[in-house]
Every structure is written in C-alpha cells, then in structure tokens.
Amino acid sequence: MKLKRGIPLIDQHDQHGFWGGKFGGSFIPETLKKPVEDLTNEFKKLRKDKKFLKKRDFYFKNYIGxxxxxxxxxxxxxxxxxxxxxxxxxxxxxxxAHKIYGATVHCLIAKSLGKKYIVGDTGAGYAGKMLSMAAKKFGLKCKIFMGAKDIKRQRPNVIAMKKNGAEIVPVYSGSQTLVDAVSECMRYWVSNCDNTHMCVGSTVGPNIFVKICGWSTxxxxxxxxxxxxxxxxxxxxxxxxxxxxxxxxxxxxxxxxxxxxxxxxxxxxxxxxxxxxxxxxxxxxxxxxxxxxxxxxxxxxxxxxxxxxxxxxxxxxxxxxxxxxxxxxxxxxxxxxxxxxxxxxxxxxxxxxxxxxxxxxxxxxxxxxxxxxxxxxxxxxxxxxxxxxxxxxxxxxxxxxxxxxxx
Amino acid sequence: MASLLKQAFQNAKSENRPALLTYTVAGDNNKKKSLEILKSISNYADICELGFPHNTPIADGGQIQTSAYRAIKNGIKINDIFSIVKNFKKSKKTKPIILMGYYNMIFQYNENKFITKCKESKVDGLIVVDLPYPENKIFASKCKKNKINYIQLVSPTTSKLRLKKIIKDSHDMIYYISMLSTTGGKLKVSPKKILKEYTKIKNQNKSKNVVIGFGITEKTIKSLKKADGLVVGSAICKEITNSIKKRQNAVINVSNLVKRLKNKIK
CATH class of the missing domain: 3.40.50.1100 (Rossmann fold)
Structure with a gap:
C-alpha cells in the first residue's frame, strides 16, 4: 500500500472506490446506485467547471469568511x-466550525442537480447547524437527523438549527447518537432520493461523499x-x-x-x-x-x-x-x-x-x-x-x- | 435438477398464483420461537426469507429494525442462524430458505466460511442488501458454484442498461423493490405502475422469476398477484411485535396472517 505524490488523496482510490485496495468503496442498496452515480458525475463535472469554482470561492470568501x-x-x-x-x-x-465548507459545497451541488430538498446527519450539531444555515442561504428545504442523546447534550446548536428553519428529526434507535443519525438519514435518502440531496457531514459514507467532503475542507x-x-x-x-x-x-x-x-x-x-x-x-x-x-x-x-x-x-x-x-x-x-x-x-x-x-x-x-x-x-x-x-x-x-x- | 427455488415458483405457477415469500428475522423474538414461527408459516409460504439481524441497517424501516434489535438483544449469533436453518430443513426438506442481511456480517464471518456454512445447513439463496451489482460479482459467482442462488435486487432507479447487465448475471430469482423506500413503507406507487415496471424486467428474460417486495401487506397483496412472487416482511414483523405487546401467541398470530395472505392470492 503506497501513497501517490502530486495527486489529491481523495482521488487516490481504485475504480471500485477503494483506497489502498480495501478502504472505502460504495456498499449501498440498489436504490441508491443511480443517485450516487448521478452525484459522482455531477461532482466530476463541477470540480472542473470554472464558473462553479468561482462561485465556490466567492461563497468561501464572502459567506464563510x-x-x-x-x-x-x-x-x-x-x-x-x-x-x-x-x-x-x-x-x-x-x-x-469547519462543517460550513462541506455544507456550502453540498448546497451548491444540490442546486446544480436541481434538487429542492437537502438532508443531513449531525452529531455535535455543527454539521446540522451549518447545513441548515447554508440551506437557508441557498433556498433549499432542510431536514436534519440527530440522535436523541445528542439533541439533549448539544442544545445550543439545536436551537440554531431551528432558527434557520430546518426540521430536526430526533433518532431514537440504537445508541441515539451520530451513528444512528447517519443510518436514519441514509434510510430517508433511500426513500426520497428522487427529489432530495443528501449531505454526509464528514469524510465518511460511500466513496463520493468522502470525496466531496474532503474536497471542501x-x-x-x-x-x-x-x-x-x-x-x-x-x-x-x-x-x-x-x-x-x-x-x-x-x-x-x-x-x-x-x-x-x-x-x-x-x-x-x-x-x-x-x-x-x-x-x-x-x-x-x-x-x-x-x-x-x-x-x-x-x-x-x-x-x-x-x-x-x-x-x-x-x-x-x-x-x-x-x-x-x-x-x-x-x-x-x-x-x-x-x-x-x-x-x-x-x-x-x-x-x-x-x-x-x-x-x-x-x-x-x-x-x-x-x-x-x-x-x-x-x-x-x-x-x-x-x-x-x-x-x-x-x-x-x-x-x-x-x-x-x-x- | 432445478433448484428448490425454481421448483417453488413452478409449483405456484401450476396453481396459477404467485409464490408467497415471507420474511422474518432469525432469533425474533428468540432462537426457539423464531424456528417455531418459521416452521409454522412455511405451511402457507412457498419460500421463506430469514433475515440475519444487523444493528445498523441502512435500508430497513421501523418494523424490521424493531425485530432485529429484539433478536440481537436476545443473543442471536450467526451460528445460531445456521442451526435454525438446519433444524428447519430436517422437517421441511423441500422448502427453500433465503438468508438476507448486510454484508459486514458476512465479511466478519469470512465469505468462504459463510458460503460453506450456508451449504452445510442447506440455505438455498442469499440476499445481501448493501452489496449491489457489480460489486457482488465475485461473491455471487462463488455462491453459484456452491449451488446457492445469489439474488440480485432491482429498483425503480435502476437504469435500463444496468438492468440488462444485472439480469444477465442473475440466477433463478430477481427481487424488484416496488418503490423508493425502506422496507415497510406505505405503498406510494400505484400497483399498476409497479406491474408496468415489473413487466419491463420480465420482458428481458422470461425464464427469470421476478418477485416484488416492499410495501406489501394484506391490503395491497391482491393487487400485485400477477407477479411471479410477492414478499411480505414488515407486516409479519409487526404482527410479532403486536403479539408480544398483547401477550398473545406470536406463532399462531403470524401463521394466521400468512394464511390470510395466501388466501388473497389464490
């Protein structure tokens, strides 16, 4: 297993999406194959699109600061x-927090894909807060999945999300923390992938989400x-x-x-x-x-x-x-x-x-x-x-x- | 000789009805009960799917999640699941069993060891929710070599080209997911539309048995009876949950439900 020089790490995966032959990939239900493929193609196109990059840089500077x-x-x-x-x-x-980078880029991609809704997971509440902020900024309807335990322990961010007009969906399954929030968010996407874009809050999830998040941060x-x-x-x-x-x-x-x-x-x-x-x-x-x-x-x-x-x-x-x-x-x-x-x-x-x-x-x-x-x-x-x-x-x-x- | 799965479809066809496939979670609500339920419902079901429960399922709705958590809490292990199948097959030799679950459990158990165990306990087919085509190619062909059907899933989002490839690589049975949903969702697409998509798949290769699953209940099953097979899962898991809540006999209640389902498609 070896790192390559001169190529961003997010692009050093093989054709099946694995880094080092065994990490990553896309273990997803059949229903998500198409939306993931669409997103992969869109991202491939957008990251080379000068207009899109200009837009990203504009918002990074003037919106993220x-x-x-x-x-x-x-x-x-x-x-x-x-x-x-x-x-x-x-x-x-x-x-x-840094979560605003990924949130902003995902909203820009969602707009480009013509999706009206965006959903995301959150643990500390930062990913959710930022996604709700960015969604509001870009005119997308937003739903945030958050473990019930985290809702209790990260209240200030919950209040912020609500202020931004996002719907917070408490997740009561399992340990009621981030892992369950991500599962529930993915399940929601499975059911609504025709009109909804999903933002994964970190460099985890199917290959393309690792790439988009890493590219943003x-x-x-x-x-x-x-x-x-x-x-x-x-x-x-x-x-x-x-x-x-x-x-x-x-x-x-x-x-x-x-x-x-x-x-x-x-x-x-x-x-x-x-x-x-x-x-x-x-x-x-x-x-x-x-x-x-x-x-x-x-x-x-x-x-x-x-x-x-x-x-x-x-x-x-x-x-x-x-x-x-x-x-x-x-x-x-x-x-x-x-x-x-x-x-x-x-x-x-x-x-x-x-x-x-x-x-x-x-x-x-x-x-x-x-x-x-x-x-x-x-x-x-x-x-x-x-x-x-x-x-x-x-x-x-x-x-x-x-x-x-x-x- | 044709596989037990194929035979089950032929039997149903000879009776001019779709095959009835049931889904229950292994170990729900415990090892002994789930075997009893399985044995009892197999009097009416043509093919039995048995889920190996995972605690972070990304495509299952509330009912199956509840069943899975219950089974895990009561201590079900993968080896127990194989022993359930083995026991079941002692008395129900010709009833096909399909194991269904998530890839991490197979990966941790070891792919080859898992297949060997499937063969030993006479598992007829496998559905792995998060190992789609083409990522499943190697594993699916390993299954085929060991006379285990690897059942490919197809959904409303599957593109035409992809559908062609999947069907070409499929074995005896294909599972069509009726709508964009996790398991147990309310049927949000009209049966007519589902059957239209179903026919598109069927037209690609008539010899493949295509079953429809997701959102099928007592209310909706009749409207889809044109299919080769219909899968009912969440409705059964819900019946188990309700029986436990009401302190009633889950074996009897679930069997009655499956009997009613069967009567609706006769």
Whole structure:
C-alpha cells in the first residue's frame, strides 16, 4: 500500500472506490446506485467547471469568511516550554466550525442537480447547524437527523438549527447518537432520493461523499500553506499538524496540502476520542486497533464485535462519538503517513481548561482532544518545532456539558 | 435438477398464483420461537426469507429494525442462524430458505466460511442488501458454484442498461423493490405502475422469476398477484411485535396472517 505524490488523496482510490485496495468503496442498496452515480458525475463535472469554482470561492470568501486566522499561542507556549504552539482558528468560519465548507459545497451541488430538498446527519450539531444555515442561504428545504442523546447534550446548536428553519428529526434507535443519525438519514435518502440531496457531514459514507467532503475542507490547508509561507518566509523544517479525528473531515482538510511532504518535516497527528478514562467504550477505531468492517456504505477500521455488529461508543464529544472513521484516514494510517492516538474525556476537558485559561481561544470539546496531545508533547520538543492545532470548532455548543463537568 | 427455488415458483405457477415469500428475522423474538414461527408459516409460504439481524441497517424501516434489535438483544449469533436453518430443513426438506442481511456480517464471518456454512445447513439463496451489482460479482459467482442462488435486487432507479447487465448475471430469482423506500413503507406507487415496471424486467428474460417486495401487506397483496412472487416482511414483523405487546401467541398470530395472505392470492 503506497501513497501517490502530486495527486489529491481523495482521488487516490481504485475504480471500485477503494483506497489502498480495501478502504472505502460504495456498499449501498440498489436504490441508491443511480443517485450516487448521478452525484459522482455531477461532482466530476463541477470540480472542473470554472464558473462553479468561482462561485465556490466567492461563497468561501464572502459567506464563510475565509481565510481564518493562523495565530501563535504565546502564553501557552511559554507556560509549557518546548515547541511553539500555534493554532489555525477554523472556528472563526461563519457558524463556528469547519462543517460550513462541506455544507456550502453540498448546497451548491444540490442546486446544480436541481434538487429542492437537502438532508443531513449531525452529531455535535455543527454539521446540522451549518447545513441548515447554508440551506437557508441557498433556498433549499432542510431536514436534519440527530440522535436523541445528542439533541439533549448539544442544545445550543439545536436551537440554531431551528432558527434557520430546518426540521430536526430526533433518532431514537440504537445508541441515539451520530451513528444512528447517519443510518436514519441514509434510510430517508433511500426513500426520497428522487427529489432530495443528501449531505454526509464528514469524510465518511460511500466513496463520493468522502470525496466531496474532503474536497471542501481542503480549503483549510490551502490557506494554512499560504499563511505559513508568509509568517516564516518558507515552510518550516519541523512541523506537527495536530487534529482531532471523528469521521475525519477537519483532519483531512487540515492536512491535504501537506501529505506529499516528508513526515520528518511535517508530521500529521490525529487524535481520536478515547472516551471516559474508566470506561471500556471509546470512539477510537484507528488508535485502538479495531478491525476493518463496513458501516454506512464504506469499509474502514470500525468499533464492532466479532459478529459484525457495530459497538456502542462513548465520548464527551458528540462530534467524535462515531464507531467508524474515514477510509482516507485508514489509508494514511496503513501507509504510516499519519500517526493516530487518542485523548480521554478527562484529558480533553483539562486541555480545554488550560487553553481557555492562557489564551483568548475557546476550542470545543472536539479540538480539545487535539490540544490535549499538543500539551502532552510540546514540553519534550525543541523550540524550533512548530506545533499547529486545528481549532476547528467553538465551545459555545458545549456550554451545558462544560457547566456540568467544570461547574 | 432445478433448484428448490425454481421448483417453488413452478409449483405456484401450476396453481396459477404467485409464490408467497415471507420474511422474518432469525432469533425474533428468540432462537426457539423464531424456528417455531418459521416452521409454522412455511405451511402457507412457498419460500421463506430469514433475515440475519444487523444493528445498523441502512435500508430497513421501523418494523424490521424493531425485530432485529429484539433478536440481537436476545443473543442471536450467526451460528445460531445456521442451526435454525438446519433444524428447519430436517422437517421441511423441500422448502427453500433465503438468508438476507448486510454484508459486514458476512465479511466478519469470512465469505468462504459463510458460503460453506450456508451449504452445510442447506440455505438455498442469499440476499445481501448493501452489496449491489457489480460489486457482488465475485461473491455471487462463488455462491453459484456452491449451488446457492445469489439474488440480485432491482429498483425503480435502476437504469435500463444496468438492468440488462444485472439480469444477465442473475440466477433463478430477481427481487424488484416496488418503490423508493425502506422496507415497510406505505405503498406510494400505484400497483399498476409497479406491474408496468415489473413487466419491463420480465420482458428481458422470461425464464427469470421476478418477485416484488416492499410495501406489501394484506391490503395491497391482491393487487400485485400477477407477479411471479410477492414478499411480505414488515407486516409479519409487526404482527410479532403486536403479539408480544398483547401477550398473545406470536406463532399462531403470524401463521394466521400468512394464511390470510395466501388466501388473497389464490
């Protein structure tokens, strides 16, 4: 299994949609074959269409508000000693998280396909919030599927979705979290694919959804590359790009421009949700060596039992609380280009407390997992090492959980 | 010799009616009961589909989900499913059994081992919801080599060209999904329109047995009786759920339902 250079990772799959011959694919019911094929053809056409790209860039700049800033966290760096800690503050994007990239692109595609309705899943509520925002902006009717447990724990985002006029469909099956929301959303699409477009909130799902999402979030690393060159005059020699990984959309977006670099120069570190310290449950299929399985139309490392039933997951962070992971991250793991680890709920909370204490930054529980790893390794590293954390979400949505856990 | 599936269709045809296919979830509501239900309904059903339950089904509606969760909760394992089939076949040697489910369970069990087990327990056919054509080509031909029918699905969204290819690669039976829906949805397309699509498939190759499924209940079954076969699943699962709720005998209630269904298409 080998990575190719000069080709975006999202395009490095074979004709059946598999990365590295075994991750990804399109395990879908017959009914979805046609809409998936239509979407695949449309995306292939649009990504080469200059008018479409111009439109995308226009909305990225004027609606999402890119580029988001790239800042040095001086206080945190001084406190920890060792490596310099920087942050790419993606949470500045309109709506407060990277999910707005995928949501905007999916709405533009839905318009181009002539669909009037758009549906999506959400865990932390950011994917749903952004899709509802973008749908409103582009005049599409929107339905969001969300686990009943997540509706309770991410209330601020639920309120935002309702304000945007989206219908929220609570999902009561299974563990009532993201995994069930995605299943229900796919089931809805099976029944309504003639007039409805589906947006998958992360780089998961059937091959084409991985590609569209990755293509959208790649904007993050395009910006970062420019910002690095302008701050340091060239790409520095020792960089560590740390990102949380649930489905893996922000991590892919944060890394995509840097995958071709030697890992000695730019190390890619993905941090999964390790769950509560005392619990056996987690949402870390990559770093806890789960077996390959098929979930929601794609093969990936997957939290499952020997029979192929999907395991319950547990994480304080609703956005990372997912048993599967993007096939492209499985590919990056097996080719050893990226390193994956996990942070526990407690470590993420501690990191959130530390970052907010020292910096004027309010990372949500998802990127707090990435900060936990940064805080762990920074003191051991040289002063010329540049750690960059993707602060991909804002903690406003975590208000209730933080209050409960921290008082 | 013709497969048991083919024979079942021929029998029905000789009686001038469609074959009745039932779907129940293995292990619903437990291992013993589901075998009893299967044995009892097979007195009226021509072909029995047995679902291997998965906890994240992407194409099943509420009724089948409920049955599947119930079966999993009561501890059903894949090996139990094979033993149900084996036991069933001891007394019902000529009644065809089709296993139906999602690919991850086969993948985890191992494809080859799964096929061997199917053969040992005398499974007649397989439906894998999320392994469509052409991705299923290799697996389907492995099944065929072992005299197991791999049943291809066709839906209203299947293009003409694709339909041709699927039929060419199909075995004795093809499953037409009546409408854009998960299982157990309300029939939102008129029977006339469904039969029109059905005829298009049938016209491609008359020797293939085409069954219609999704949205078929006591109310709708009669209107589709022109088909080679009709599948009823969610309505049966619902009957099991209701029987449990009312503390009634599920075996009797479900058998009566299947008997009524059969009478409607005679």
């Amino acid at each position: 890119t580029p988001t800033s790239f800042i040095k966290l001086d206080n945190l760096t001084n406190y920890l000693g060792g490596a310099q800690i920087w942050a790419k503050v993606v949470s500045e994007a309109n709506g407060g 790649a904007q993050i690393s395009k910006e970062l590359k420019v910002q690095l060159k302008s701050k340091f005059k060239k790409i520095p020699n020792k960089i560590k790009l740390i990102n949380c990984v649930g489905g893996g959309s922000s991590a892919y977006g944060f890394w995509s421009e840097f995958i071709d670099y030697d890992k000695k120069q730019i190390e890619l570190i993905g941090v999964e949700a390790g769950g509560p310290k005392k619990s056996k449950l987690h949402a870390a299929p990559l770093s806890k060596n789960a077996k390959i399985g098929i979930l929601h139309g794609a093969a990936s490392y997957l939290c499952q039992n020997n029979e192929g039933q999907i395991n319950d997951t547990e994480s304080i962070s609703a956005g990372l609380d997912y048993p599967g992971v993007s096939p492209i991250h499985c590919f990056l793991k097996d080719t050893k280009r990226a390193r994956y680890t996990y942070a526990t709920d407690e470590e993420a909370l501690d990191a959130h407390v530390m970052v907010t204490k020292y910096e004027n930054l309010n990372p949500s529980l998802e990127p707090s997992h990435a900060f936990a790893e940064a805080i762990k390794i920074a003191p051991k590293l040289s002063k010329d090492t540049i750690i960059i954390v993707n602060s991909c979400g804002d903690a406003k949505k975590d208000r209730d959980i933080l209050k409960e856990r921290l008082g």
